[in-house]
Amino acid sequence: xxxxxxxxxxxxxxxxxxxxxxxxxxxxxxxxxxxxxxxxxxxxxxxxxxxxxxxxxxxxxxxxxxxxxxxxxxxxxxxxxxxxxxxxxxxxxxxxxxxxxxxxxxxxxxxxxxxxxxxxxxxxxxxxxxxxxxxxxxxxxxxx
Amino acid sequence: xxxxxxxxxxxxxxxxxxxxxxxxxxxxxxxxxxxxxxxxxxxxxxxxxxxxxxxxxxxxxxxxxxxxxxxxxxxxxxxxxxxxxxxxxxxxxxxxxxxxxxxxxxxxxxxxxxxxxxxxxxxxxxxxxxxxxxxxxxxxxxxx
DNA sequence: ATTTATGCAAATCGTTTGCAAACCT
DNA sequence: AGGTTTGCAAACGATTTGCATAAAT
Numbered sequence: 001x002x003x004x005x006x007x008x009x010x011x012x013x014x015x016x017x018x019x020x021x022x023x024x025x026x027x028x029x030x031x032x033x034x035x036x037x038x039x040x041x042x043x044x045x046x047x048x049x050x051x052x053x054x055x056x057x058x059x060x061x062x063x064x065x066x067x068x069x070x071x072x073x074x075x076x077x078x079x080x081x082x083x084x085x086x087x088x089x090x091x092x093x094x095x096x097x098x099x100x101x102x103x104x105x106x107x108x109x110x111x112x113x114x115x116x117x118x119x120x121x122x123x124x125x126x127x128x129x130x131x132x133x134x135x136x137x138x139x140x141x142x143x144x
Numbered sequence: 145x146x147x148x149x150x151x152x153x154x155x156x157x158x159x160x161x162x163x164x165x166x167x168x169x170x171x172x173x174x175x176x177x178x179x180x181x182x183x184x185x186x187x188x189x190x191x192x193x194x195x196x197x198x199x200x201x202x203x204x205x206x207x208x209x210x211x212x213x214x215x216x217x218x219x220x221x222x223x224x225x226x227x228x229x230x231x232x233x234x235x236x237x238x239x240x241x242x243x244x245x246x247x248x249x250x251x252x253x254x255x256x257x258x259x260x261x262x263x264x265x266x267x268x269x270x271x272x273x274x275x276x277x278x279x280x281x282x283x284x285x286x287x288x
Numbered sequence: 289a290t291t292t293a294t295g296c297a298a299a300t301c302g303t304t305t306g307c308a309a310a311c312c313t
Numbered sequence: 314a315g316g317t318t319t320g321c322a323a324a325c326g327a328t329t330t331g332c333a334t335a336a337a338t
Binding site: 071093095096102104105106107110113114117118120121122125126127128129130131132133134135136137138139140141144 | 215237239240246248249250251254257258261262264265266269270271272273274275276277278279280281282283284285288
Binding site: 292300312 | 314315316317318319320321322323324325326327328329330331332333334335336337338
């Protein structure tokens with residue numbers, strides 16, 4: 001826990017940004033294992049100040065590679081801690097019915113095989129891959 | 145070509161929708177191999193009536209599984225013909241710099257292995273997968 | 289004649305921004 | 314003090330919708 005905050009504080013310092021109480025609280029909520037969160041959810045659970053500050057803090061954290069923004073089913077953005085920070089590479093189960101997003105992981109060998117196949121397929125296109133996004137869209141167990 | 149329109153007309157009929165000239169023209173533009181298109185691009189190239197009609201026609205075509213809407217780098221939606229219609233399963237190269245989206249394909253065996261790994265990983269989560277979305281985000285050859 | 293599609297303008301919704309006050313160092 | 318973060322309200326931009334007209338069956 002502490003090392004998480006230390007790590008984040010370091011990253012923010014590197015981006016010449018401060019680790020304010022509001023930002024710390026935001027990270028707390030995002031790290032509680034509840035998966036990617038929407039703005040309304042964060043406003044509820046974090047009581048982290050006003051909506052505009054929330055957007056701005058998320059932008060700051062995103063620039064510092066602490067938070068990643070992702071889009072789910074509709075137009076609502078969701079935010080999660082970046083894999084740089086958590087150390088967990090994972091993918092997403094996006095429920096088309098309720099919009100919830102859960103995490104899932106692929107076995108390491110499958111992940112590796114995928115990366116290899118992708119690298120081979122993309123090299124000749126002259127595309128420089130930064131990261132990938134692999135989501136399953138469907139119906140979650142709650143909405144089944 | 146003709147069979148494409150026939151197929152689409154059939155699908156629209158099945159959804160109790162008409163294959164109007166504007167919708168036909170829209171399909172023409174989407175099928176010219178230029179990749180997923182934005183609303184402004186479609187307005188330019190299609191001259192397919194007003195913006196609101198364009199949105200509405202895309203919605204109709206999406207409901208009939210003729211068109212798929214996808215989100216690229218930022219907040220702009222892009223539209224492409226559905227794989228049901230084209231018969232080509234593919235993925236996307238999303239350029240974080242210019243927002244362009246190109247298609248790429250994975251070798252059939254890699255695609256199969258991926259599907260298998262995913263199925264195994266997701267079964268126990270009680271998630272019913274409808275389809276997946278696999279994108280590479282990075283820098284395209286134009287922006288390199 | 290009845291239903292459906294169109295165009296325009298106004299409304300919506302998530303997100304961003306301007307500005308003055310509060311905060312930290 | 315000097316630069317930063319906050320909160321509020323206003324601005325924004327992509328998308329959606331209400332309504333009257335035009336087109337299709």
